[in-house]
Amino acid sequence: MSPPLSTTIKIDDSGMASPCQVLLSPNTDSRPANSDIDMIVIHNISLPPNQFGGPGIIALFTNQLDAKEHPYYETISHLKVSSHFLIRRQGELIQFVSCNQRAWHAGVSHWQGRERCNDFSIGIELEGSDDCAFNEVQYLTLQALIDALQNRYPIKHIVGHSEIAPGRKTDPGPFFDWQRIK
Known part of the structure; x- marks a missing residue:
């Protein structure tokens, strides 16, 4: 279900x-003790690449991706990954992991002297790619x-995956408009 444009999203005590x-x-586990959630990491994802609206992303994050469905899936079906949230092309919001838990979205990463960004971040995937604009x-x-x-956690940083995994990742990509978020 997409949040209506006039609706405020709320995060409860359980995340x-x-x-x-x-x-x-x-694909989740506990955050280390005393890990303040102070970062949001923005990603893009499409499965198969540059195709939108199908079940591939959900299948990947729930370990149900069938390697036989697409040649690209053969290269990633073994991965155990997740994100806290996915925002589909039509604005639909899907949550895969409680914000209080660690999702497996950032991989090998670092930010301002801290390693393992999954420990202290929330991962948000936008359905999209490096090759096209995101929807309003x-x-x-x-x-x-x-x-x-930001109302629930002491968020200090909002970054792209490319900023915490430079040289390894490019998302959210050149079409992401950073001016659109506060």
Whole structure:
């Protein structure tokens, strides 16, 4: 379910967003003790690459990706990854991991002298790619989600995956408009 444009997203004490569709990922674990959640990492994803709206992203994050469905899936079906949130092209918000838990979205990463960004960050995937612009409704949902996260956690940094994994990752890509978020 997409949050209506006039709706405020809320994050409850258990780290779950509302309104939001919940599809829990098994690819999660506990954050280290005393880890303040102070960063949001913005990503892009499309599965198969540059194709939108299919079940591939959900299948990847829930360990149900069938390697036989697409040649690209053969190269990634073994991965155990997740993100806290996915914002679809039409603005639909899906949550895979409680914000209080560690999602497996950043991989080998570092920010301002700290390693393992998954320990202290929230991962938000935008359905998209490095090759096209994001939709207006995605920015609206993203901003509402950022506002909710900032109301719940001491967020100090909002960064792209490319900033915490330079040379390894390029997302959210050149079409992401950083001016659209506060």
